[in-house]
Amino acid sequence: MVSGSVHFGVELMSIKSDRWIRRMSEEFAMIEPYEADQVRYFGGDRVISYGVSSYGYDVRCADEFKIFTNVHSKIVDPKNFDRDAFVDIKGDSCVIPPNSFALARTIEYFRIPRSILTVCLGKSTYARCGIIVNVTPLEPEWEGHVTLEFSNTTSLPAKIYANEGVAQMLFFESDEICDISYADRGGKYQGQTGVTLPKT
Numbered sequence: 001m002v003s004g005s006v007h008f009g010v011e012l013m014s015i016k017s018d019r020w021i022r023r024m025s026e027e028f029a030m031i032e033p034y035e036a037d038q039v040r041y042f043g044g045d046r047v048i049s050y051g052v053s054s055y056g057y058d059v060r061c062a063d064e065f066k067i068f069t070n071v072h073s074k075i076v077d078p079k080n081f082d083r084d085a086f087v088d089i090k091g092d093s094c095v096i097p098p099n100s101f102a103l104a105r106t107i108e109y110f111r112i113p114r115s116i117l118t119v120c121l122g123k124s125t126y127a128r129c130g131i132i133v134n135v136t137p138l139e140p141e142w143e144g145h146v147t148l149e150f151s152n153t154t155s156l157p158a159k160i161y162a163n164e165g166v167a168q169m170l171f172f173e174s175d176e177i178c179d180i181s182y183a184d185r186g187g188k189y190q191g192q193t194g195v196t197l198p199k200t
Helices: 018-028
Strands: 013-015 039-042 045-053 056-060 064-068 086-090 093-096 101-111 116-122 131-134 143-152 158-161 165-174
Touching (some): 116 131
Antiparallel strands (some): 064 101
C-alpha cells in the first residue's frame, strides 16, 4: 500500500494564504500598493471589492483604457500590431461596446518571487454581467503592471469601473525552484508599466 505522502516524483504546487500575501507585500513589496484586507467601501460608497482575500489578492483597474475600434478597417495581427486599432480613454469608468474588447491595467505593480506562479481569475460580479477578464499567468520573477484584457460577450454596452476590484490573483508555490525564470530569459514584458500592447 502506498502512503498518500509519496509524490512519485511529481512536483506539487500549494496555494498561498492571506498571511503569506501580507508578509510578502509588506516585507518584499510583492504587491505595490496593496491593501491588507478586503475593501468594500470607499468614501462612504460601495465599491467592487479589492485587497487581500483568504487565498488571493483582488486587484484594481487603473483609469486608462484602450478599446478596439474598426474606424480604420484594421486587421488585428499579433505579429504586426497596429496601434490605430485602439482608441485611448481615461476616466473613472469605461464603456465597452457590444461584443467588443478593451485593454486596461492594474493599479498594483507586481514582483513575483522565483518559486511562485500566479494565476488570474475574473471576479464573479463582472462574470455574471457577461464581462470576461483574461490574463495569462504571471511567471516566476516577472514584474510590472498587469495588462488586463476585458471581453464584453453581451449584445449590450458594458461598463468597467476604475479604482475598483476586477480580478483575483492566486499565488501557487512549487516544491522545486525553476531552472530559468522569466527574468533570466529576458521576457519581453518584463518591467512593463501602463497598458502594454502586444510585442513580437
